[in-house]
Amino acid sequence: MKSMEVIPGIHLLSSFLGAGVWGANVYLLEDNDLTLVDTGFIGRSGQILRKVADLGYAPSDITRIIITHYHADHIGSLAMLKKVTQAKVLAHPADAPYINGRLPEPGAAGPKWLGRSFTHFRRLWSAIATSVDVLVNEGDELPVLGGIKILHTPGHTCGSISLFCPSRRLIIVGDVIAHRFGLRLPSKTFTEDIAQEISSVRRIASLDFDVVCFGHGSPLRHGARNKVSDFARGLSLPS
Ligand SMILES: [Zn+2]
Numbered sequence: 001m002k003s004m005e006v007i008p009g010i011h012l013l014s015s016f017l018g019a020g021v022w023g024a025n026v027y028l029l030e031d032n033d034l035t036l037v038d039t040g041f042i043g044r045s046g047q048i049l050r051k052v053a054d055l056g057y058a059p060s061d062i063t064r065i066i067i068t069h070y071h072a073d074h075i076g077s078l079a080m081l082k083k084v085t086q087a088k089v090l091a092h093p094a095d096a097p098y099i100n101g102r103l104p105e106p107g108a109a110g111p112k113w114l115g116r117s118f119t120h121f122r123r124l125w126s127a128i129a130t131s132v133d134v135l136v137n138e139g140d141e142l143p144v145l146g147g148i149k150i151l152h153t154p155g156h157t158c159g160s161i162s163l164f165c166p167s168r169r170l171i172i173v174g175d176v177i178a179h180r181f182g183l184r185l186p187s188k189t190f191t192e193d194i195a196q197e198i199s200s201v202r203r204i205a206s207l208d209f210d211v212v213c214f215g216h217g218s219p220l221r222h223g224a225r226n227k228v229s230d231f232a233r234g235l236s237l238p239s
């Protein structure tokens with residue numbers, strides 16, 4: 001299946017419009033060089049690089065890999081992609097210790113409910129520790145597509161980031177919002193602080209954009225701002 005060009009210069013590489021077989025969605029940002037956003041589960045690097053080749057690029061054209069947060073469905077193929085591309089890895093300092101292995105992932109061996117017998121799933125949940133080259137913080141701007149602003153949007157994880165591209169009126173929100181049969185919060189099981197998470201959704205809703213790209217689910221390209229505003233308005237803290 002071909003990758004999908006969300007808007008000119010921004011491709012969704014995952015198959016089935018983000019239905020999840022790759023783990024999280026993987027985006028490719030095309031400028032003078034290439035930037036990947038997230039990497040899917042472990043074992044996806046070959047498929048990702050094939051899609052990059054289909055677009056006419058070599059692995060070495062990828063110079064940065066931005067990680068929205070440390071969960072294994074986003075960093076699974078990071079180690080292999082970094083090795084092949086020699087790209088710099090960018091992540092927020094609060095999540096970096098879980099990506100580079102300095103701290104054990106909370107629930108590192110996989111969610112407890114998977115149990116020991118689900119070895120296949122447990123493998124998907126273990127990523128190879130990979131060094132983070134550039135720590136990115138709230139307000140940092142990357143020289144990609146006219147400027148990509150880093151927004152610190154914690155809650156799902158303490159170092160979750162969103163990538164706001166005002167010139168393309170587009171935001172990549174990682175797992176802060178999921179798009180599955182409508183907009184949703186990420187799974188509570190995997191969310192560290194639900195109050196922070198809701199504040200982050202409200203913050204995203206206050207921005208000006210036309211297109212939203214999610215870690216899970218297909219991009220929202222029509223009426224995105226209103227839909228996210230309505231979603232944020234309907235959220236309340238669990239009592
Ligand atoms: Zn995810």
Ligand SMILES: [Zn+2]
Nearest residue numbers: 071156175190
């Ligand atoms: Zn996640």
